Amino acid sequence: MNHSIPAADFTERKAINEILISVVLPVFNEQNVLPQLLQSVEESLQQIDCCYEIIFVNDGSADQSGTILNDLAELNSRIKVLHFAKNFGHQAAVQAGLLHSTGDAIIIMDSDMQDSPSAIIDFVEAWQAGFDVVYAIRTERKENLVKRWAFHAFHKTLNLIANTHIPRDAGNFGLIDRKVAIQIAKLNDRDRYFPGLRSWVGFRQTGVTVERLARYDNTPRVSFLHLCRLAKTAIFSFSFLPLTIFYLIAALSAVVCTLVVSFVLYHKLFTGLAIPGWASVTITASFFGALNALGIGILGEYVTRIYDQVRARPMFIVNTKTNFDFPDTEVPLFSSNKEDAAGASQDQELSQQS
Numbered sequence: 001m002n003h004s005i006p007a008a009d010f011t012e013r014k015a016i017n018e019i020l021i022s023v024v025l026p027v028f029n030e031q032n033v034l035p036q037l038l039q040s041v042e043e044s045l046q047q048i049d050c051c052y053e054i055i056f057v058n059d060g061s062a063d064q065s066g067t068i069l070n071d072l073a074e075l076n077s078r079i080k081v082l083h084f085a086k087n088f089g090h091q092a093a094v095q096a097g098l099l100h101s102t103g104d105a106i107i108i109m110d111s112d113m114q115d116s117p118s119a120i121i122d123f124v125e126a127w128q129a130g131f132d133v134v135y136a137i138r139t140e141r142k143e144n145l146v147k148r149w150a151f152h153a154f155h156k157t158l159n160l161i162a163n164t165h166i167p168r169d170a171g172n173f174g175l176i177d178r179k180v181a182i183q184i185a186k187l188n189d190r191d192r193y194f195p196g197l198r199s200w201v202g203f204r205q206t207g208v209t210v211e212r213l214a215r216y217d218n219t220p221r222v223s224f225l226h227l228c229r230l231a232k233t234a235i236f237s238f239s240f241l242p243l244t245i246f247y248l249i250a251a252l253s254a255v256v257c258t259l260v261v262s263f264v265l266y267h268k269l270f271t272g273l274a275i276p277g278w279a280s281v282t283i284t285a286s287f288f289g290a291l292n293a294l295g296i297g298i299l300g301e302y303v304t305r306i307y308d309q310v311r312a313r314p315m316f317i318v319n320t321k322t323n324f325d326f327p328d329t330e331v332p333l334f335s336s337n338k339e340d341a342a343g344a345s346q347d348q349e350l351s352q353q354s
Helices: 034-048 065-075 090-099 119-128 145-161 178-186 194-200 224-238 241-271 278-311 346-353
Strands: 020-027 051-058 079-084 105-108 133-139 170-177 205-211 318-322
Touching: 020 034, 020 090, 020 119, 034 051, 034 065, 034 119, 051 065, 051 090, 065 079, 065 318, 079 090, 090 105, 090 178, 105 119, 105 178, 119 133, 119 170, 119 205, 133 194, 170 178, 170 194, 178 194
Parallel strands: 020 051, 020 105, 051 079, 133 205
Antiparallel strands: 079 318, 105 170, 133 170
């Protein structure tokens, strides 16, 4: 795959055998696929011939995922495991993985085999060509027709209303340069939509077409309701359209009021058929009551998110860590290297709460 950027914008990378690639893999109840997933990821990384670390984030799994990950880490020092105190969600797991990465480039991917590990090779190639962000453009989805339609409608709608251009069909799967990861990790958004944040920070970005594979067991871990919540987070985080809808509501209300008043005055002044009745009053009151409820609901959504942001509870709590060189360091990402990781400042440690 050929990638090129203007020579003036080209960023020279280290030799491939001198770089460290971090792979972040959120895990939730994936005990049946973890050894296979690890083997596939390592095969791709070994083809690149680079140094690497693989960070599994156990997001409060209720099955044997945590035990299996610890066993795998015991056999391979390149495997690191973060165990959450409970299930905090996929986006929190991504944030934790970023904060604990030490690589020159960081790859984010799911643990359900829908993200093809072979794409890692293309990502690194594009990064070596000078791009700071390489995201997967997912094609040939294997979900059912309703889900495919829903995903298509969501991405199309978000692209139309978002203040930041977010590439269509681009999910979490992709590679980001260390400097980009630092900027994303520093963002204080409580409700995080990683593809949107990745687009918002800028830098040189490119997409790589990647076939979206089927889940290994065809049993989604994320319900459709949770996907809807994530879609809502994306819309409310990257668009003010829900608030500006009030202008449309006000205009529609004005039109309806004008029509109703005109209708009443016409019959009152010219036909004499203006008979006081409850129908018009009831319909009008119901209409405007519904508009008020909609407006309050939209405002409430923003107020709830403001409250959650101000309350500033941590996005996640780590219970235990496995195979980390400095397990007491909260944010290795902000350290220049592993040796001075232990000296990360208190301010940097608090960025875990971002």
